[in-house]
Amino acid sequence: MQNTALPGISRHNQDFLHVIQSYWQLTKPRIILLLLITTAGGMWIAAEGQVDPFLLIITLIGGAFSAGAANTINCLYDRDIDYIMERTRNRPLPSGRVSPRDALIFATILAVTAFTLLAVFANLLSAGLAMSGIFCYVVVYTHWLKRHSTQNIVIGGAAGAIPPLVGWAAVTGDLSWAAWVLFAIVFMWTPPHFWALAIMIREDYAKVGVPMMPVVEGNESTSHQILYYTLALIPVTLLLVYPLHVMGAVYAAIALLLGSIFVQKAWKLVQEPSELRVAKSLFKYSILYLMLLCAGMGIDSLPVTHRLTAALAANLGNHLVDAL
Template structure:
């Protein structure tokens, strides 16, 4: 009788295919965005002078922690993944990885993440990374995803923990600026994810997952997307005032990025059933977060602060 492991060996032709299957379990595209927010927080916390070893270890640990959470998510959702068209080829529903091996892999990643952060950073960052796994698995995947249309609003907090990990790794504590970063990610997550949910609304409806577009429709969802994008404007500027950890360069970048995001959300609100408009909003939300974090890094560099200070001095003299 052919068992799950036989299916794995049959479908994975060589070691490279096996490796690709396990990497796919971790959802690397999602991890990349989480690492960018982690790096942005570290850059601010270190005032543009991050220890490269600490940066590497923290990002590697974040990769392991996020990979563990995503693997458990795949393990838990393998029943609906087998039904949804876009996910049925994932390693678990396709039989390329067995549930037992996926669980062992997830545990190993979590242990590696916690150990690395404890040894090379501090216990606070390690505990925060572990809490991110627990929130994503227990609160979002198990409790909310299949039971509440607010699943991504509350459960999305798991995706906002990486900046806290990065900040704690550098400073050993959590300041108001760290929590402002947390708030920015929390507010960004609904418009990002709901734009995607509009695109794959039928898949979610087919498996009974109460994503917002399924429960209240595209029109109501697009309005909420617009409101959340508006809320990002004051949230992102908190880092400039009153927290004073970011300067004029970041402020300018944030205002431009927010303006484009609001325009994308407005367009979606005007044409909530247009999948091309929803796709445009979703893709931009990814670039938005990447560029916002890049702006944090650029603004925090000593050379940027020096240049801005010199320009400000010259302007003052002219007046």
């Protein structure tokens, strides 16, 4: 990473609104939204569908700030290759709209604020986990792995799997086996999600020498890896049902339905590994998959869902007894 601004680039924020927009873009808000959904899912399960609204808001704000800090430092570190890639050239740092010094100050403020909010209004465990997420994303993924290993997104995916741990810890103050299963779900979901994107923008990564799997191993090998991870993801999601018994039949049905569609799309990519349209469809669905899976967790954990499923089970049991 260079320590000076890229040559030939000058700032061109037109007004204060554009300045705000530039800093907003540094945080990569679309990525943050997905991370917050997994955070909320962790909180919802931990609280058995009865989350304290104030704690939920504070934890989501703290999570957003910590993720924003990590993403900003990622943009700061990668501004050299972002300038080369067409897709990222207009980001705030390579375009010169934000200086490296200001970006670092901004990231520091976000991280300190996130830690303070979580430590004061939730607990130190959730605050510490949020900071570990920044460390994993910045040091382990961005600095150590991204430019040096085809397994960058596999190992680095641990950073994106930390938000549900933050949510769980904020509610309970500890980390149970269920919390670690939530971590494992996001960890296993990350390679299929990101490798589908990497297939779509393979040429960009090749241009800047980032050894993403499609660049080094090719689309065919990558598509098979995507399928393997997708197949492995389904039993991991069902661990919440058995043996942990923190989720019920509603979640199980949702997880199986969503997982089967995911596998179907992954299999289609195996058949057409160089078809960008198929990779794009898989990438978009992977986002929808995680959102709907977390929604399924929320629905299943509601007290009203417990009552309905218990009533249905009792009614079915009575009918079976009568039939016998």
